[in-house]
Amino acid sequence: MSQHKLILSMSMGRKKRKIWPWIVGGIAIVIAVICVYALSSDDTNNIQTESHPIDINDLGMQEWEHLSELTRQSMDNDIETELPMPSPENANPFLINGKITRNQTLFVALKNHGLDINDIHQVIDSMQEVVDFKKTKPGDRYEVHLDVDRRIIKFIYEISPEDISISERNGNEYVAHKVDVHKRTERKFVSGEVTSSLYQSFVALGESGELASHFMQLFKYDINFGTDSQRGDTFSVLVDRITLNGAFYRYGRVWAATYSSGARAKTLEAYYFDSNDEFAGYYNASGQALKRTFLKNPVVGCPVSSPFNPRRMHPILKRIRPHNGIDWACPTGTPVMAFADGIVTYANWKGGNGNLLVIEHAHGYTSLYAHLHGFGIGIKKGTHVRQGQIVATVGNTGISTGPHLHFGVKVNGKYVDPATINSSYSISLTGNKLHAFNQKKDALIAAMTNPKKNGQTESASNE
Ligand SMILES: [Zn+2]
Structure with missing residues (x-):
């Protein structure tokens, strides 16, 4: 409390001294220049700067002014910059x-x-x-x-x-x-037709936009709802709705979903396979995972500066050295995404590679990311990462002629050309797994085709 008052009085006092903004502004510019220089240099700065609470580059002059006041106060840890606002609740003395x-x-x-x-x-x-x-x-x-x-x-x-x-x-x-909270989960079948947009159609059925985005997430690999969705397309979803003391609280799992696109003359299907292992996830009717195993590229918006080449003349060493990966020319700081789900096996400096990240994936795949500026927050040996997660930033560390990402992929220990990896590949269930999936899928289809008989709630349009 007393700290709040102190900050308040300090900032009120500042208003009287008109010269302050100029001095503080000057200091801010000098610091900003130093920061820009530091960020663009080829050092090995790690981006794991969790303890640094404020990025000066994100601050406007006014905020900086305020910050410098606080800095002189004590900048060590977390300072509540919000002043407590009197609220109607706080007006009650009891x-x-x-x-x-x-x-x-x-x-x-x-x-x-x-x-x-x-x-x-x-x-x-x-x-x-x-x-x-x-x-x-x-x-x-x-x-x-x-x-x-x-x-x-x-x-x-x-x-x-x-x-x-x-x-x-x-x-x-x-x-x-x-407190005895009556939490109930009920499975609900919702179906409808696209009118103006898919999002609007969910809302018109009394569901929230959250369900629409869950739904779009499921089929994002197969359809672009922004451009490919048309009036008259039909959709359905079987979803858990969680209520607390009778009132809607949030959605639970989406168990199944379908989308019939008139333009593409096909129906997309998603069924959740609640397996107790890495096979848990969404599959289409034939047991093929909806999720693609690999990203197209680990960086976005960067040109290839050097392709995979087993006999390349090395630009610095001037010798024939295989180029076991693809180089993308990206500015320092460009986010690098995990190529697939996996476990980090190396995240540290390694000679000419500079900062190197290695991720081990399923099916014998390993991906390597070299010359990094830094690693993502929490990225270290043993960290589980998801496909598309930001795991590092592009840099110019190690033996490197400029900021770029060197990206390599090994299959069972041997380098392969990342460009040849099929980014539309996804795993298909086989054998016992496929059998188990089919049984669950049939139950879900039965629940969707006859929601009443299966104890499900009516379609939203009847509510
Ligand atoms: Zn390279």
């Missing part, structure tokens, strides 16, 4: 509504409200049984009910709408319990 902020414990949060320390200890102690405080996080909500002496009568802690606990005063002690 009720406190709050949220846990970054690096704040529940104890500190409650203490900041000036509550009785003994009450706070007792309330938190009583909650240990029902709240896993390891799971608490910034943004968790709490509500405190007070009596006329500002002693705690009731305390409510909300980790999520499904996970709410209450501690209430009972004589001289506090007793806590979890």
Whole structure:
């Protein structure tokens, strides 16, 4: 609290001294120039700068001015720059509504409200049984009910709408319990016809745009809804809807979906295979995964500067050396995406490769990314990555003539030309897996063709 007041008074004082903006502006320009220089140089700066809270390049002059005020105050950790705004809730002297902020414990949060320390200890102690405080996080909500002496009568802690606990005063002690939230999952069949847009058509059926985007995500490899979707196309989806105490809370899994495109004279189908292994996912009716195994390219918008070539004259070493990959000329800092799902096996400096990232994928594939500027946040040996996830940035480290990504792919230990990898390839289920999938698919189709008989809710249009 006192810190907020201090910041407020500092910034009010600043307004009187008109020369400040010029001095601060000058400093900001010098620092910005240094930063731009540092970013463009070929150093091995790592982009894992989680502890650096503010990127100066993202700040306007006014923000910078404000920041420099704070900097002189103390720039060490997290400073709440937001001033507490009086809200209608806070106007009630017997009720406190709050949220846990970054690096704040529940104890500190409650203490900041000036509550009785003994009450706070007792309330938190009583909650240990029902709240896993390891799971608490910034943004968790709490509500405190007070009596006329500002002693705690009731305390409510909300980790999520499904996970709410209450501690209430009972004589001289506090007793806590979890709130009984009636969570229900019902499977619903929704079907309709595209009128103006697919999104609008979902909304017209009483569903939220969130379901429309789930749906579009499923078929993104097969259809561009922005250009290929037409009036009269039909769609259907079998989805779990989760309600809390009877009110819609959110969507759960989409179990199946179809889209019939008039223009393409075909029907796209997606069925979820809830297998307990890496085969879990969406497949079409014949058991082929909807998701493509490989990205087209790990970088976007960069020209190829050197193709795969087993007999290339090396531009620096001036010797015939195989070029075991493709070079893309990209500016330093261009995001590099994981070529496929996999596990990072190397993320470190390696001689002439500079910063090197190696990811191991299924089916004997390995991808390598060299001369990187830095690695993505959390990217280290053992990290699981998803296809398309940003894992690094392009750089000019190691033996390199300019910023570029060297991208290599090995299949069972042997380099192959990445350009020959079929980006439309996806895995197909076979044998026992296909058999298990077909059984589940048949049940889903039955649920979609006769939702009533299978205990499903009616189509949204009948609601
Ligand atoms: Zn190369």
